[in-house]
Amino acid sequence: MLRRAAELDPNSHEIRFRLAFLYHKMNFREEAIREYEATLKLRSCHKKALVNLGNLRTDARDLDEAASLYNRAIKCAPDFYAGYYNLALLQRDQRRSLLEKSLTLKPDHFGSMYLLARTYYQEDTGKGLSMMEKACNLKKEHAGCLRELGELYIESRIPDVARKHLKRALFLSNHPVERREIRLILQKLDSKEQGK
Numbered sequence: 001m002l003r004r005a006a007e008l009d010p011n012s013h014e015i016r017f018r019l020a021f022l023y024h025k026m027n028f029r030e031e032a033i034r035e036y037e038a039t040l041k042l043r044s045c046h047k048k049a050l051v052n053l054g055n056l057r058t059d060a061r062d063l064d065e066a067a068s069l070y071n072r073a074i075k076c077a078p079d080f081y082a083g084y085y086n087l088a089l090l091q092r093d094q095r096r097s098l099l100e101k102s103l104t105l106k107p108d109h110f111g112s113m114y115l116l117a118r119t120y121y122q123e124d125t126g127k128g129l130s131m132m133e134k135a136c137n138l139k140k141e142h143a144g145c146l147r148e149l150g151e152l153y154i155e156s157r158i159p160d161v162a163r164k165h166l167k168r169a170l171f172l173s174n175h176p177v178e179r180r181e182i183r184l185i186l187q188k189l190d191s192k193e194q195g196k
Contacts, residue, residue, distance in 0.1 A: 013042035017049050029056055045076035047083065054086055063090055081106035088115065095119055110138045114145065125156055136165075143173035147182055159189055 002019040009015055020035030036053040039046050054069035067090050073083035081102040088098035099116040102109060113135040121128025129152055136145040146169035153162035163186065170182045 011042060013039050013046060013049075016042060017046060020049065021052065024052060024056070029059070032056060045072075047073050047077035047080045050076065051080075051082045051086055058086070058090065066090060079105055081109055081112065085109065085112050085115075088112075108138055110135060110142075113138060121152060129153065129156060141172055143169045143175075143178065143182075146172065147178070147185075151185065154185070154189060159193060163189060 002015060002022060005015045006012070006019055016035050016039040020032050020039055023029075023032035023035055033053065033056055036049045036056070039049040040053070043049075050069050050073035054066040054073070057063075057066035057069060067087060070083050070087040070090070073080060074087065077083065084098045084102040084105070088095045088102065091098065096116070096119050099112050099119065102112040103116065106112070113131060117128050117131035117135050119128075120131050129149075132145075132149050132152060136142060136149050139145060146165045150162045150164075150166035150169060153159070153165065166182055166186050166189070170179060170186070173179045173182065
């Protein structure tokens with residue numbers, strides 16, 4: 001239906017974008033790229049087309065082109081968090097400021113909060129742990145986040161809090177390999193505690 005609509009109205013940037021997005025979701029990358037580019041020819045500052053095309057370029061390891069697209073998205077729509085977040089994934093030297101900007105625009109964005117927590121943790125353990133707690137609270141059922149939080153507490157030598165998060169992650173996880181790994185982490189933690 002979208003292809004037919006694009007034939008009937010070839011100058012509609014919205015139809016082109018929706019077609020590109022559908023191709024993207026269906027993993028038809030070349031078709032998605034073609035339609036995102038068609039969208040941008042019709043509307044050069046289509047923020048979502050810029051970011052999504054940037055994501056496809058990132059997947060193809062064309063990182064300079066991806067960064068250029070994310071920067072264009074930021075210039076076109078400085079109030080759109082996704083340009084900052086995706087650029088932060090590529091530019092480590094600016095990661096912190098880009099993620100902080102992303103969170104000012106969308107305070108409940110899990111990806112920005114999670115990555116910023118990892119960034120803070122390397123600089124300030126307490127701040128990183130606090131931010132990771134907030135990230136995991138955004139997605140209370142996210143076993144992977146809770147597992148990582150537990151592991152960070154182990155690194156920080158706070159075993160009781162680590163155990164609490166790891167047990168919650170074990171309870172929530174449906175993946176047998178992840179469950180086994182969490183059990184092993186808990187067993188190591190218990191054996192260290194018993195060895196004291």
